[in-house]
């Protein structure tokens with residue numbers, strides 16, 4: 331349902347108190363005005379702390395610097411008069427006893443009157459006693475269509491024309507920004523060279539990077555890794571390759587749904603993050619990484635707003651990949667933590683979105699510890715597939731050595747005994763193989779020569795793989811994987827192999 335549809339429905343159904351979290355005051359007010367006009371020209375009153383009530387010359391300025399009086403104004407109007415009251419920044423006053431009480435009284439009164447109060451605020455900050463009476467409605471960032479109209483308006487105003495491909499590129503690069511920012515960055519582009527040009531896409535992308543960085547929870551990650559950079563994990567790679575064209579228009583016409591996401595579970599250093607990046611590169615989609623730690627940092631109540639904001643930005647940038655690293659850390663111990671209220675509300679928002687989302691945001695979540703993941707996360711319908719990423723088998727280690735040595739010494743690959751290296755490094759993860767190679771390079775470099783197979787073996791002898799120090803964690807993971815609750819990322823490890831390793 332679009333914002334307009336939902337808002338219209340709430341007005342018709344006489345929802346008295348509506349709360350819209352958005353930074354885009356002007357845009358949301360324009361939408362509200364249009365909807366109110368369609369609903370029998372319902373009058374609009376706005377209130378803010380500085381100017382008081384606006385909308386009717388007789389009452390202009392009423393309730394200035396007095397948020398309680400602003401609510402009393404609602405009662406001043408005849409019971410049969412219809413109206414929409416927009417209260418700007420009103421979240422700041424919701425903690426006040428008198429205001430909370432007044433709002434709850436109004437919630438009762440307005441059920442039988444054609445009036446609605448709309449609270450506008452940049453974030454969701456609702457005290458507990460008002461959660462039942464306030465209905466939160468999300469106001470999405472501008473859609474591709476809205477952005478296109480704005481760009482075309484600007485082009486007309488500046489007597490400028492663009493090819494339809496450049497126009498589409500410009501519009502796509504603006505997705506994820508608020509209208510205010512879009513106008514600003516386009517004005518900057520026009521001020522720079524008098525008109526909009528294809529090169530402005532870079533300027534806009536930079537603005538977008540900055541905005542996304544300002545959310546402090548999402549990061550744009552450049553993804554240059556390819557599927558061929560992943561050694562082993564053949565089942566996972568086959569799964570992806572089969573879905574190669576699934577974000578194309580052709581796939582939509584064929585009737586295919588968008589792939590929803592993957593949960594990758596396994597011990598550290600086995601290539602889960604590498605896979606997230608390779609997926610983004612393979613599908614040519616932007617990669618957004620969610621910093622789960624920062625989602626929960628800060629003031630109480632902010633985590634929920636940030637979660638909504640994260641979802642909004644990801645949806646506005648769709649199609650894209652949303653990579654949630656270490657999702658187990660975010661939601662571990664739900665119900666037992668001190669801040670369990672916040673954690674479970676954030677989890678609730680996230681899991682509902684995951685199950686219901688229709689936008690092409692492909693979620694790649696990675697986790698090390700299956701025990702601490704809430705069971706709801708593993709239920710069908712959340713992710714397309716859950717893959718267990720285990721320690722590489724000997725053949726996979728060969729493939730990983732091959733990937734890294736091809737990158738490091740493309741012309742000298744034959745001089746390395748990859749077969750032996752794979753044989754001599756049991757229990758090594760991909761990350762540990764990479765670390766071994768770096769160590770071997772240090773040995774060679776310090777002696778002014780190239781590094782050899784023997785240097786790699788010496789380096790390997792000095793590394794104690796995590797698999798040996800964290801046996802218990804690995805045992806648990808392997809038992810879980812062997813129980814058939816996840817698909818195995820590697821071809822070599824059949825469920826029986828995993829079971830044998832576990833026992």
Ligand SMILES: Nc1ncnc2c1ncn2[C@@H]1O[C@H](COP(=O)(O)OP(=O)(O)OP(=O)(O)O)[C@@H](O)[C@H]1O
Pocket residue numbers: 559560561562563596597598599600601602603604605696697698730733759760761762764
């Ligand atoms: N299967 C693999 N093929 C090639 N390189 C690998 C593989 N697995 C790991 N590596 C190397 O190890 C590095 C670290 O791996 P990565 O960060 O993907 O592991 P991870 O499973 O995400 O670990 P963590 O759980 O600690 O985040 C990669 O950048 C890559 O260079």
